[in-house]
Amino acid sequence: MSPCWIKRLTYNGLQSVDYSASSLADAVQYEPDDGVYTVANTYNTYQTLMLDAHLDRLEDSAQRADIVLKLDRSRLKSALRSMISESGFGDVRFRITVPRATPDDLILSIEPFTPPSPELIDKGVRCITAPDSARTNPAAKTTGWMHNRRGLSDAMPQGIYDTILLDADGNMMEGLGANFYAIKDAILYTAGEGVLYGIAQKIVFEIAPLIIPVEQSPVNVSDVPNLSEAFITSSSRGIIPVIEIDEQPIGTGSPGAMTQALISAYNAWVSTHLEDL
Numbered sequence: 001m002s003p004c005w006i007k008r009l010t011y012n013g014l015q016s017v018d019y020s021a022s023s024l025a026d027a028v029q030y031e032p033d034d035g036v037y038t039v040a041n042t043y044n045t046y047q048t049l050m051l052d053a054h055l056d057r058l059e060d061s062a063q064r065a066d067i068v069l070k071l072d073r074s075r076l077k078s079a080l081r082s083m084i085s086e087s088g089f090g091d092v093r094f095r096i097t098v099p100r101a102t103p104d105d106l107i108l109s110i111e112p113f114t115p116p117s118p119e120l121i122d123k124g125v126r127c128i129t130a131p132d133s134a135r136t137n138p139a140a141k142t143t144g145w146m147h148n149r150r151g152l153s154d155a156m157p158q159g160i161y162d163t164i165l166l167d168a169d170g171n172m173m174e175g176l177g178a179n180f181y182a183i184k185d186a187i188l189y190t191a192g193e194g195v196l197y198g199i200a201q202k203i204v205f206e207i208a209p210l211i212i213p214v215e216q217s218p219v220n221v222s223d224v225p226n227l228s229e230a231f232i233t234s235s236s237r238g239i240i241p242v243i244e245i246d247e248q249p250i251g252t253g254s255p256g257a258m259t260q261a262l263i264s265a266y267n268a269w270v271s272t273h274l275e276d277l
Helices: 024-030 051-064 073-087 118-123 143-154 199-210 221-226 257-271
Strands: 005-010 013-016 036-043 047-049 092-098 106-112 125-130 162-166 172-174 179-184 187-189 229-234 238-245 274-276
Touching: 005 073, 013 073, 024 092, 024 106, 024 143, 036 051, 036 143, 051 073, 051 092, 051 199, 073 092, 073 106, 118 238, 172 179, 179 199, 179 221, 199 229, 199 238, 199 257, 229 257, 238 257
Parallel strands: 125 162, 125 238
Antiparallel strands: 005 013, 005 106, 036 047, 036 092, 047 274, 092 106, 162 172, 179 187, 179 229, 229 238
């Protein structure tokens, strides 16, 4: 059994592709670099979290990229259920790709999904920054960025989990595939513009004000020594604590109390908002 299943969803139903891949990351090389995409995962095999929000963003990304797209959501969801059932993977991480040339023929890719390990959450991760690397047209989730970010990903030293993109002024905008947050002077900061609007970010904006004040503006890389806590979010990983940036420990060098409280609130929110695919 291949560790990654890929099909095209056409007017004639699910069709095979003429390539194989070992993972979603490996499959990127075969996908067009001028389309748009979204990535999500399932829970309990056939449940999802905010899938319609993912599809709303996919249509919005297409519009921003001048791609005409109107998804048949019930047909798309049925195709995903069929692929999940046939694969026997259980929980999956899946990507929906819309090629510019054939926006009515979607590329559906799935791989087995394992959530982040408890150790990763408990101990946190180390990140680096990349100067003047903030994305152009960041509100659109384009396949061009999916291809381009591989260079930054491949350049990360061993033990580094993610790269934080800086704008020309050194503001810390987002990770390679995640939103970035920092706590400074008991306020939670995260870029509200100039980044991809994350699905997990929507949840954070809902739960965080009950725990800590939120400011939708980025911190500067010069602020790193003054940060008490930091974390990143993505829809398939939730909240991942960041304990070091550019070899500078964040706070005590371990996940802080506010981040831990946000993780608990985030997980509770997720457990009550799962929907059947």
